[in-house]
Every structure is written in C-alpha cells, then in structure tokens.
C-alpha cells in the first residue's frame with residue numbers, strides 16, 4: 452500500500468511527466484544521434500551503467516522539479532546554477548508552471564538506496580530522474596549529471612540549441628564513506644577564496660571531507676579569541692619568509708559553510724605536541740624543548756614540543772579545542788601527533804591520552820597521525836596512516852578505524868618525477884599512474900578502513916597555480932580510489948576518462964600538470980559521448 456508520502460511523490464512524478472509532455476511535445480520528434488552512456492568520462496566510475504542509446508535533450512524547455520523533503524530544493528538550485536554557467540540555460544526550479552525534465556526524488560525505503568550517498572539515475576528521452584534517500588545522495592548524483600553534459604550543444608536537431616545527454620541507467624554507491632583531501636595552510640597560507648575554489652573542484656569529484664592543517668611550526672592560522680597572540684605573532688610568518696596570514700573565526704565559518712553547502716565536512720587540525728613552534732613563540736610558557744622559541748621560516752620538522760607536564764598547557768588546549776569545535780559542525784577534531792621527536796615517549800603517551808579526553812568533552816571524535824596508535828586512546832579515535840605499517844597494525848589491533856594516506860602513494864606534495872617544479876621526494880616520486888594504481892583495500896579489513904585522504908603539504912607551494920600543479924590531476928584519481936571498487940578500476944580505462952576532464956579543468960582555470968603518462972589528446976576522440 453502506498454503511504455501518503457509515497458503517493459505524493461508518485462503524483463509529483465506523474466505531474467512532471469505530464470507537463471513535460473505538454474511543454475516539450477516538439478522534442479518527441481528529435482532525431483537524436485546514437486549515444487553510449489558507458490563511454491562517458493565519469494570520475495569516479497559508477498558501480499553500474501546501462502546503455503539505452505538515445506538522448507535526453509537539455510534545452511530551453513528543461514526545468515528542475517525536486518522532492519519537498521529537506522535539502523532537495525537546494526540541490527536542485529545548485530544544479531540549475533551550474534548548468535546556467537555552463538550552457539546559459541535558465542532552468543527553473545520547482546516553478547508553478549512546471550516544465551519538468553529533470554526530477555529529483557527522495558526514496559526512503561529502497562534497499563539499493565539504503566546508503567545515504569547512493570543514487571540512481573534513470574535517463575530517458577523525456578526525463579532525467581535522480582533518486583536517492585538523502586539530499587547528500589542527490590548532490591552526489593548531480594555531480595554525475597554535470598559530468599554528462601557535453602561540451603557543445605547541437606544546433607541542427609531543432610531550432611534551438613540542445614545539449615544531448617545519453618540515455619540509460621546509472622546505479623552508484625561509494626565503497627568508502629570518507630573521501631578526503633588535506634590542505635596545509637600553515638607552511639603557506641591560502642586565502643578563503645583559494646579554499647573555496649579547492650572545494651568546488653573537490654565536490655565535482657564527490658569528495659566529502661576537507662581536512663585543514665591549521666597550525667605548525669611555521670604558522671598558526673586560526674583566530675582563538677582567548678589567546679590572540681597565536682595569530683598576531685604565530686600567524687605572521689610562513690615558509691620562505693613570506694607574509695603569513697590567518698583566518699578570523701568569521702573566515703573559518705565562511706569556509707565551513709561553503710563546504711557544508713557542497714556536502715563537505717571540514718576537519719580542523721591543531722598539530723601537537725610537536726609541530727608547535729608558532730604557538731610557543733606566541734606564548735613561550737607552552738614550550739617544552741628547553742630553548743627560547745623564535746619565529747621559524749624553514750622546512751625542518753621534529754624540533755618543537757609543548758611542555759606536556761604543565762596543567763596550564765592543557766587549559767590552553769582546552770580553550771583552543773572548545774573554540775574551534777564550536778565553529779565546526781562536523782564530528783571530527785584532528786590533534787596531529789606526528790613527528791614529536793623531542794617529546795619523550797612517556798610524555799607523548801601522557802599528552803595524547805589527556806588531549807583525547809578534551810576532544811571527547813567537546814563532542815568530537817579524535818583523529819591523529821598514525822603515531823597516536825602507540826598511546827592508550829580508545830577505539831573510537833581514528834589513526835591516519837601515513838608512514839608506518841607497525842602503527843597501522845597497532846591501531847587496527849586496538850579496534851580503531853584508520854584513514855589511509857600512505858605517503859608513497861597518496862601524498863599530493865610528492866614530486867611526479869625528478870623534473871617536477873614543486874614538491875618533495877622523501878617518500879617517493881608519484882607519477883600520475885602510480886598514484887592511481889594501488890589498493891587501499893589491501894591495507895586492512897573493510898570495517899577497519901574509514902576511508903582515504905590525499906594530503907597536500909605546502910612547504911614548496913605558495914599560490915594556487917603551484918597548488919594546482921601538485922594536486923591536479925592526481926587528486927582526481929584519489930576520488931576514484933575512495934569511491935570505486937577495485938574490480939571496476941583499471942588504469943587504461945581511467946586514463947581515457949582522465950583525459951576527458953581537460954575541458955572541465957580548463958573551464959575552471961586549473962593549471963594542472965600535463966603528465967606525459969597520460970595521452971591527453973584522447974579527449975579529442977571522445978568528443979561527445981556520441982558514437
């Protein structure tokens with residue numbers, strides 16, 4: 452028996468189809484070119500694609516109708532905005548005289564849509580139907596729709612331009628619910644506008660998490676009202692002696708809100724007890740390495756530490772975690788915990804145990820780099836695996852979940868090869884294919900792996916062009932590693948779809964590294980997805 456809610460949805464759908472038939476009647480006669488949905492340059496690759504071979508006309512008669520449940524109308528408006536920028540078409544969203552065409556529907560009890568990030572796209576000549584359980588699922592499906600819009604419109608199918616979207620079915624669900632990238636805004640500062648652009652690019656590839664490395668030896672980047680010198684002094688420098696910078700709490704909230712509007716969760720990181728020189732220069736009583744701290748603009752690591760045995764240090768940390776947690780809606784707080792080479796082992800353990808309690812007091816789940824697995828923290832905390840097999844195993848044995856960021860595979864700051872203009876190479880050279888061809892699945896049992904993250908450390912990059920050189924195209928591959936099951940991944944197929952991203956990257960003015968390992972010209976054969 453249909454529930455009233457279901458009935459309403461069914462009625463909505465029929466109204467849409469009816470209106471579409473009226474307003475788009477003339478399109479029934481369109482002689483669509485043959486299409487092949489399975490050849491579309493979609494990244495990450497969906498679970499399942501069925502081909503119908505015809506076309507859906509995105510044109511001046513198309514409109515968007517959404518479910519009335521929370522968040523769906525916003526997703527519809529997001530899509531309308533992106534399609535407008537792209538095609539100049541003005542798609543109305545939920546307008547009175549519904550044109551229809553694109554329909555976003557909530558499906559609460561379909562088993563294949565039980566995952567909150569799952570979506571189903573059914574594309575016929577008349578309707579592009581997107582179904583999901585949540586607005587998040589709809590948002591992810593909308594990214595697929597964006598990737599299906601061809602570069603150019605047909606002008607010879609009707610008396611108006613038509614963007615032909617191939618018909619068929621796409622069923623899709625991610626393999627990991629945590630797909631993240633990190634920006635180190637400490638070694639070099641990046642503005643709110645820069646971070647917003649990064650979020651735009653992330654969301655197109657279905658990332659759902661952004662980790663911000665907000666403090667390190669070279670700079671403290673977030674305003675803490677209780678401790679203003681952190682940004683006044685600690686925020687004044689960066690690597691290479693450039694000007695530094697920091698986010699006011701208002702700036703930080705702008706990033707968090709922009710991310711939320713893209714269904715992306717922000718993870719703030721305050722790195723401690725090591726990587727704390729900028730904090731200790733601001734308030735020298737925090738310092739525990741026995742020296743007088745001075746502003747630092749170099750790139751060494753492992754020389755700084757908080758004094759782990761002072762109560763005042765924990766009162767300070769409590770203030771910092773309290774203020775940042777209050778500004779952060781997401782469930783996580785990252786305490787760093789890496790490379791504390793001048794903190795004694797017993798002090799390190801004592802410190803991490805205590806800080807975990809503070810994080811939990813403010814309602815967050817603690818994340819730390821993999822060294823934290825050697826302390827007595829609980830199984831609800833998370834270890835971010837970056838270099839140590841031993842630490843990874845210790846975390847899994849404790850029942851903790853891990854985030855996979857193996858430096859030799861997933862570090863965006865590693866050079867592509869010896870000729871790279873930016874980047875480091877302490878872990879490896881990571882050419883584009885090597886960054887893609889590895890198996891996160893092999894790192895541990897499925898339930899122990901929260902997901903994957905590609906960190907971008909910024910010792911060698913100081914502006915967007917340099918950032919983009921290291922992040923693109925590799926970041927795109929990490930989106931597929933987090934989303935697509937291993938059986939559906941294959942370098943040759945991925946390379947073809949990656950080459951197909953060039954028009955988007957150019958439109959976004961992304962200065963990607965044109966790796967010689969990718970045949971970028973192949974996108975020319977792709978043209979549209981028409982055969």
Ligand code: TNX
Pocket residue numbers: 752789790820837862864875908909910
């Ligand atoms: C190691 S990875 C670090 C960072 C550096 C990075 C450079 C990690 C947890 N710590 O402090 O920026 O290498 O690749």
